[in-house]
Amino acid sequence: MTDVKGGQKTFKVFRYDPAKGGQGHFDTFVLDIEDYYATTILDVLFRIQREQDQSLAFRYACRVAMCGSCGMVINGKEGLACKNVVGDLRTDVITLRPLNHFPVVKDLTVDMEPFFKKYEDSMPYFEPAQELQEPAVVRPDTWERKAIDMATDCIACGCCVSSCTMAFWHKDYLGPAGLNRSMTLLADSRDGLHDERLAAAMESCYNCRLEFNCTEVCPKNISPTRAIKYIHRMAVRQGPGLADRLTSTPEPKALPAPEPLTPAMSRRRFLSRSAIGLGAVAGVAIGGMVTVSAISAAFKEPERKWVSLGPLEKIMDSPGEVATIYANYQLADGFYKRDEHKPVLVSLNREKNRIIAFNSRCTHLGCTVHWDEKKKLFMCACHGGTFFPDGVVKSGPPPRPLERYKTQVKNGNLLVLEA
Amino acid sequence: MASVNKFDYRQPLHRGVLDPNRVRATQAGMWAWLWQRISALAILVFLVLHLTLTYRPLLQFCLLFTVSFHAVLGLRVILIDFGLVHVRYQKALLAGLSVLGLVMLAIVWFGIY
Numbered sequence: 442m443t444d445v446k447g448g449q450k451t452f453k454v455f456r457y458d459p460a461k462g463g464q465g466h467f468d469t470f471v472l473d474i475e476d477y478y479a480t481t482i483l484d485v486l487f488r489i490q491r492e493q494d495q496s497l498a499f500r501y502a503c504r505v506a507m508c509g510s511c512g513m514v515i516n517g518k519e520g521l522a523c524k525n526v527v528g529d530l531r532t533d534v535i536t537l538r539p540l541n542h543f544p545v546v547k548d549l550t551v552d553m554e555p556f557f558k559k560y561e562d563s564m565p566y567f568e569p570a571q572e573l574q575e576p577a578v579v580r581p582d583t584w585e586r587k588a589i590d591m592a593t594d595c596i597a598c599g600c601c602v603s604s605c606t607m608a609f610w611h612k613d614y615l616g617p618a619g620l621n622r623s624m625t626l627l628a629d630s631r632d633g634l635h636d637e638r639l640a641a642a643m644e645s646c647y648n649c650r651l652e653f654n655c656t657e658v659c660p661k662n663i664s665p666t667r668a669i670k671y672i673h674r675m676a677v678r679q680g681p682g683l684a685d686r687l688t689s690t691p692e693p694k695a696l697p698a699p700e701p702l703t704p705a706m707s708r709r710r711f712l713s714r715s716a717i718g719l720g721a722v723a724g725v726a727i728g729g730m731v732t733v734s735a736i737s738a739a740f741k742e743p744e745r746k747w748v749s750l751g752p753l754e755k756i757m758d759s760p761g762e763v764a765t766i767y768a769n770y771q772l773a774d775g776f777y778k779r780d781e782h783k784p785v786l787v788s789l790n791r792e793k794n795r796i797i798a799f800n801s802r803c804t805h806l807g808c809t810v811h812w813d814e815k816k817k818l819f820m821c822a823c824h825g826g827t828f829f830p831d832g833v834v835k836s837g838p839p840p841r842p843l844e845r846y847k848t849q850v851k852n853g854n855l856l857v858l859e860a
Numbered sequence: 861m862a863s864v865n866k867f868d869y870r871q872p873l874h875r876g877v878l879d880p881n882r883v884r885a886t887q888a889g890m891w892a893w894l895w896q897r898i899s900a901l902a903i904l905v906f907l908v909l910h911l912t913l914t915y916r917p918l919l920q921f922c923l924l925f926t927v928s929f930h931a932v933l934g935l936r937v938i939l940i941d942f943g944l945v946h947v948r949y950q951k952a953l954l955a956g957l958s959v960l961g962l963v964m965l966a967i968v969w970f971g972i973y
């Protein structure tokens with residue numbers, strides 16, 4: 442332990458005067474503090490008000506972290522002024538600022554109306570499912586009670602709502618405190634408004650982006666994030682059919698009246714039926730055509746032709762180890778004749794007077810491979826596959842070596858069998 | 861004293877506005893969220909660059925890195941969303957998954973690729 446118990450501390454306090462308006466500013470106060478660990482931020486505010494500036498406005502009531510009146514942003518983090526001691530704040534200058542997302546009334550005092558509006562929307566009241574003479578007990582060792590846990594301890598201080606950026610970006614978001622309250626009642630088996638409450642929570646509970654800010658700042662160590670995730674999972678289980686349950690509970694639905702067979706009605710029926718029928722016929726026809734054309738190609742052995750790459754001598758004379766020759770031929774593809782203009786990679790072994798002709802289609806996803814003379818590799822630009830001069834994969838995603846063409850020499854011309 | 865009416869209230873402050881210590885006070889969960897957003901944009905940029913400027917190992921590494929980073933953060937969200945990991949362990953989860961992400965990155969970069 443250091444023997445430094447206290448000393449001088451500087452406080453920057455946000456000031457806003459409604460009579461003057463404007464954006465507000467920070468005032469700096471320097472205080473001599475006897476014992477950092479025996480002085481709360483609320484004590485500091487009292488002293489500033491008493492000793493230096495009587496016009497400083499802030500809110501408090503219980504002074505023991507029970508009422509939730511004194512929430513503010515202390516050194517960039519929401520907290521209760523009466524719970525934070527100066528010793529825990531490790532900066533030379535401590536900044537005090539009103540909560541976010543609430544209109545500032547004066548200095549550190551905010552208007553909590555938006556908070557309670559959202560709180561109200563979350564239906565924070567208990568509605569018994571049964572009329573009972575004695576209070577129903579939820580035993581402490583039940584799963585339900587454990588799920589609710591300390592979540593009922595909320596003192597509505599607004600710290601979590603202030604810390605949550607989603608509470609700002611989504612205006613209808615019930616927010617951490619509201620959903621936390623919702624969860625305590627949703628998990629309660631005695632609750633009579635379960636479906637309504639779940640519907641209200643489901644309207645906006647997916648606005649949570651898992652920032653965990655609310656969990657970090659809550660002075661009662663509640664995790665609204667946990668509560669929101671609990672609601673998400675409950676929504677998965679109970680959400681389907683919720684709308685039906687909500688509309689059908691008040692009274693059993695009246696039987697639908699039998700459809701009158703007026704001429705107009707039957708005409709409409711006829712039209713809709715024939716539309717469906719025609720649609721079905723068209724669907725079958727188109728589907729059949731597509732299937733036949735897709736499958737037939739696989740059964741028909743495509744005619745392959747020998748394609749000339751030009752005089753072999755000329756190819757052998759080209760610089761480098763690999764000659765890239767464009768093959769021009771026509772490919773018959775169904776109704777179409779496609780003109781192919783495709784590079785063929787001819788690897789030249791001059792000593793043995795042998796050649797290998799590679800298909801330039803990458804065996805990964807079919808991009809065109811090119812020969813890199815400096816690296817002595819075939820490379821595919823799409824996903825970085827590389828091949829050795831013999832076509833074997835060096836690296837990258839291709840699963841197989843490069844495909845080789847069948848070759849023959851006719852009248853001094855090099856021919857490859859098209860593929 | 862003149863009475864104060866609602867029109868005189870200052871409009872609400874927001875996260876970080878007039879708040880010199882906010883960035884320092886920002887915790888793991890918020891960073892995780894923020895970095896996942898940023899990495900999503902980075903993936904878009906790197907992917908486009910990767911497709912136009914090919915064979916740049918540095919670029920390929922950047923893409924792989926941002927993808928693994930983004931995936932790790934997404935995995936964390938999934939695990940917590942499905943209740944497979946209690947929210948209590950969110951920070952440990954972040955650390956653990958980051959290590960896992962780096963290991964996977966190393967395997968892909970040095971081993972497979």
Ligand code: SF4
Nearest residue numbers: 595596598599601659
């Ligand atoms: S959940 Fe915690 S931070 Fe939010 S209002 Fe309740 S006590 Fe305050």
Ligand code: FES
Nearest residue numbers: 504506508509523
């Ligand atoms: S004064 Fe009641 S919580 Fe701080």
